Amino acid sequence: MSTTPAAGGEADRREPLPPLDSPPDAARRPRRGWKGWVGVIVPFIPALVPAAIVISVAVTLVNASGLHNFGWGFFLPGSSANPYGVAVEIVGSFLTAVPALFLSMILGLGIAIASVVYLPTFITRVLDPFVDLLAGIPSVVYGLWAFIVIAPIFGTVINPWAVEHLSFVPGFARSIIPPSPTTAGTGLPLAIIVLTLMALPITTLLIRDALRSIPKDLWESGLALGATRWEVMRRVGLRTGSRGIVSAAFLGFGRAIGETVAVAMVIGVDARFPVNVYDVTSTMAAFMFENLDSAESHPALLQNLAELALVLLAITLVVNLVGRRLVSHIYAGEVAGI
């Protein structure tokens, strides 16, 4: 609308300008009809799909579980309604995931520091994608390789040596469950090694991203003060990148504890507490994976499995929630599928 007064009679027929102190144009905006609301709401619907899937997974598992039957007593075996119990699997999951996370964090820190600080760019440009590529190898392939290649090494070399020479150490004595020839070498150590390899690309990638995103000024002011590269790394780099490193630990743990098929192949799924380090035991994911077939005719076992699934779901949701809140962007992770 023109603000300059026009000459002639036509200017008089125009709508007068609103006074300057009139309320903002909210009052003059046409009211939003139902069609307007469609335009606002419809774009939201596809955006809610992931949340809807997460919620429906949780609801389905709660419905399928026996929580309403035997409450929270499902952790321990013994009651007539619930002869199975899930405590072994929960303990087994933590017994494998925590050492694997520890190892892969140490290795990941070392590799990331080497890649960011010590190695020249033309080498890291080649090596880093290889490490990221490890995240893409399917877990069932890892499991097959570990079962065929690594398990015999444990079964014929390492475990007998440990029984012979380390049996005075508690936990290294001769196993009360003698291994069968086909499963020799499977058990906790093999599962820990496989999980370490599988969590390694995630921890390495996230730590590397965290260290890379530290401003260059910080590095160079440390170096200018006379500190060595290692000292700058330890006192400036690790502190500044600590959020990324902690998130690497969380996400690596989420990966390790949720890993299914590879662990089911190498841990020798057996619902007993391990006595020695080389005993077979079970984890939540592996037990769930192996026992769904046999649970079809046992409603109580099926409910138990659904409860295990709920426990695992709760753990991974919390771990991922915390781990992803710590880093605002995971850019390279989009390529590696984290």
Added chain:
Amino acid sequence: MATVLDSVTYPHGLDPSDDLRRGNTARLRWRTGFDRWIGYLLPLLFLVALVPIADLVWYIGKTALPTLTFTVISSQNSFQSYNALGVPLISTFYILGLATVIAVAFGLFGGIATAEFLSESAAGWVRMSANLLAGMPSVIVGYFGYFAFVLYFGWGYAIIAGAFTLGFFMTPYIFRTADLAFSSIPRPIREAAYGSGARPVQYILRVGAPIAFPQILTGVFLAMAIGLGETAPIILTVATNVAVPTNLSQGATYLTYLIWTGFQFGPHSVELTLAFEAAFLIVVVVIALNIVVRVIAARFRRRLEGLYQ
């Protein structure tokens, strides 16, 4: 001689210039020597990560290649009695293709809507939910598929149940790349489109989609690579089938299922031979897809940088 440095206190007990100033050559030599040697040792850790994977690829290739011929790949004999991969390969294409279509249908529009229409805080929540879904273990998604599709919907152990389960599993990857692709389109381009009167749909189709397409393609490839290697969601929801399935309510044999069976039958069985052949094919395809994803992503990043100039 007192210098101004003497009045500086270092909170962590570190005074880097101290050694040099006081002529403490022993400590200086230790520090620089430690730095040099750790620089030699830490890169060796790359070997810990890369030697197992090299051995994995080498061993699987060595075991699979002598028996893997074109006849094996194309033969539609029953894989349970012969060394034949034709049926599982075709079944895998069916299930993975269907799952990809489902995942794109669920993920693509959501990702675009999140990037384009949602406020910053709402988009944060939606992204978090997609991340949670991506972090969910495959066995849980498989259980969900079993309880929801196989039992509750009564689809049975069918392709359709497996495709939906796998599709749900692959959704967040496509969702996130679509979101990322559309949010990384430079703001000036967006504003130019809207400023010259484009409607949101016009902007998305004519301006956004051509720019974001490569990145979305990387998401689809990545999701396919992940879906191809998944075992639990498929085994828990699809029955095996010795023949090529003819409709969606039949079972079908996924490639990873062969690996699991080979593991169960153990050494010196035809199943293990099949398992290694399947593993070889899967590893080759997954690595190829990952390399394609990296190449496209790198080109996309360069192109975005070009758009800003």
